[in-house]
Amino acid sequence: MNEKPLILITNDDGVKAPGIRALINYIRPFGRVVVVAPDRPQSGTAHAVTIAHPLRLELLSKEEDYEEYCCNGTPADCVKLAFKIVMRRRPDFLFSGINHGTNASINIIYSGTMAAVLEGALAGVPSVGFSLNNYSLNADFGPSEQFIKSIAANVISQGLPEGVCLNVNIPDISVEKIAGIRLCRQAAGTWQEDFDEREDPNGRKYYWMKGVYVHVGNGEDTDQWAVEHNYVAVVPVQFDLTAGKALELLRNRF
Amino acid sequence: MNEKPLILITNDDGVKAPGIRALINYIRPFGRVVVVAPDRPQSGTAHAVTIAHPLRLELLSKEEDYEEYCCNGTPADCVKLAFKIVMRRRPDFLFSGINHGTNASINIIYSGTMAAVLEGALAGVPSVGFSLNNYSLNADFGPSEQFIKSIAANVISQGLPEGVCLNVNIPDISVEKIAGIRLCRQAAGTWQEDFDEREDPNGRKYYWMKGVYVHVGNGEDTDQWAVEHNYVAVVPVQFDLTAGKALELLRNRF
Numbered sequence: 001m002n003e004k005p006l007i008l009i010t011n012d013d014g015v016k017a018p019g020i021r022a023l024i025n026y027i028r029p030f031g032r033v034v035v036v037a038p039d040r041p042q043s044g045t046a047h048a049v050t051i052a053h054p055l056r057l058e059l060l061s062k063e064e065d066y067e068e069y070c071c072n073g074t075p076a077d078c079v080k081l082a083f084k085i086v087m088r089r090r091p092d093f094l095f096s097g098i099n100h101g102t103n104a105s106i107n108i109i110y111s112g113t114m115a116a117v118l119e120g121a122l123a124g125v126p127s128v129g130f131s132l133n134n135y136s137l138n139a140d141f142g143p144s145e146q147f148i149k150s151i152a153a154n155v156i157s158q159g160l161p162e163g164v165c166l167n168v169n170i171p172d173i174s175v176e177k178i179a180g181i182r183l184c185r186q187a188a189g190t191w192q193e194d195f196d197e198r199e200d201p202n203g204r205k206y207y208w209m210k211g212v213y214v215h216v217g218n219g220e221d222t223d224q225w226a227v228e229h230n231y232v233a234v235v236p237v238q239f240d241l242t243a244g245k246a247l248e249l250l251r252n253r254f
Numbered sequence: 255m256n257e258k259p260l261i262l263i264t265n266d267d268g269v270k271a272p273g274i275r276a277l278i279n280y281i282r283p284f285g286r287v288v289v290v291a292p293d294r295p296q297s298g299t300a301h302a303v304t305i306a307h308p309l310r311l312e313l314l315s316k317e318e319d320y321e322e323y324c325c326n327g328t329p330a331d332c333v334k335l336a337f338k339i340v341m342r343r344r345p346d347f348l349f350s351g352i353n354h355g356t357n358a359s360i361n362i363i364y365s366g367t368m369a370a371v372l373e374g375a376l377a378g379v380p381s382v383g384f385s386l387n388n389y390s391l392n393a394d395f396g397p398s399e400q401f402i403k404s405i406a407a408n409v410i411s412q413g414l415p416e417g418v419c420l421n422v423n424i425p426d427i428s429v430e431k432i433a434g435i436r437l438c439r440q441a442a443g444t445w446q447e448d449f450d451e452r453e454d455p456n457g458r459k460y461y462w463m464k465g466v467y468v469h470v471g472n473g474e475d476t477d478q479w480a481v482e483h484n485y486v487a488v489v490p491v492q493f494d495l496t497a498g499k500a501l502e503l504l505r506n507r508f
Contacts, residue, residue, distance in 0.1 A: 044304070
């Protein structure tokens, strides 16, 4: 390749989160990097897009082969603005994360990190989301470095199948304990929500959402199993939600 | 069935939208209905959940076999609150909509209406989302009545396969022109975004998102084709995003 690839980096924890700072450091050697990330945490925004109010972009820094912006929108907004306004073209690759917390199993459907990745894939850009299995802002991203670099190099040199992006989940353990990289399918699981019921000073009730993740199925070929068994889990992801097997089951009913 | 089924109704256009008022009218004859819907429009919120601020519920009306609440959260929040706080159990069925605007093809991934449906399916509740292919608040929901009632009766009497929910899209045409109900897969498509670039009174730039839907593939077995050819499109939907075919393609790379 004559020219360095153009790479977009984003996340959902906001431009100041340690996870995206680590990812920027790992990815910058691979090409020209443009960061467009939310100006504040946007966890749990999923694939939300902002249509009811205007979006703003702020240039935070500019160096050789590097530009960094924040945006008042969601991760999906960041990607759309990056393509159309900041870069005025589709980048060659998109990397999102490193998310503070798992996006394995069903967590993908709530994930802003992975929504950004799906936006990339929808536009035909090879795109990968990285998540560390630790929600803390003080998580240690060091052990993820060599695996993120290896997966990024793999995707930059070979691309990805059309319409497919990657959901990469990294266990929160020291580097010597990581067993390797494992290609997986998405595990079945669900969140068992509960709500803290409280009263405000005026006697009106309000509710805080909380919940625990519950395994439903968890074969050895799933991402949840892999992360729990010290593997970096790589799931190829698509945006076709058709339940193919159900098409036959329902054929005679509609 | 001895007892009337317990049915949750929600949407993403807000509790006052004409679409949900129509759906409530169509579904009430089938059982005990509880409505928990957003207190204002939440289009484009996708599967967002509210974890950074508290949620509130407001009882709007209560009659025999009918209760109606609004909530300051997203459609997914509404479903979670309905299950845990309002009903204190899972309902027997969940219906979401009628959405003002299409959720066929790729629109499903941005849809709050369908996020509510996926939440139901995740909890094991047979769940269906209805959308009319007209974004106007003045859309005519009349032609949809017989098809919605027929699909609801079908699901209430026979249930749905585990982990499968339905995305139903209805063409915006008179009832005599509707060609029937057609089981489909999700069409491939994308949104080609553009942004209106403007300046505020202080000379700072801001952007309004706008876009047009672009077909990518559109076989006769897809929802987009069906709606464009006057059919009510029914797509069975799952929440496993694994790109199964890519697992083999990528096997030797990771």
